[in-house]
Amino acid sequence: QVQLRESGGGSVQSGESLRLSCAHSGYTRSSNWMGWFRQAPGKEREGVAAISRTGVTTYAASVKGRFTISQDNAENTLYLQMTSLKPEDTAMYYCAAPQRPPLYLLSPQQYHYWGQGTQVTVSS
DSSP: OEEEEEEEEEETTTTTOOEEEEEEEEEOGOOOOEEEEEETTOOOEEEEEEEEOHHHHHHHHTTTTTTTEEEETTTTTTEEEESSSGGGGGGEEEEEEEOOOSSEEEEEEEEEEEEEOOOEEOOO
């Protein structure tokens, strides 16, 4: 059984940083990629960043240069380091994994397994 569990969310001021973690179990990374996604109230879920098993990364334009995705494969943990946070980064953040290699790396529809999410709130 695949389980993903996010942690590390919280409330911060604009310009501050947070690091999210996602502990996963039961998932065989044969499909290579894992990702971080977010959903703000009233908005569609969107891709934030994704990373291959070998460390290749991709980012949404809105977070590139501010967020860094990383992983510890030995510990089965995915991370998202977020710096220079803005109020528009406020959302529920989810980690996710696909059943098969995703065609579009930041498309939520390509991912099958999801955590319960962790809330990030950035105030100005």
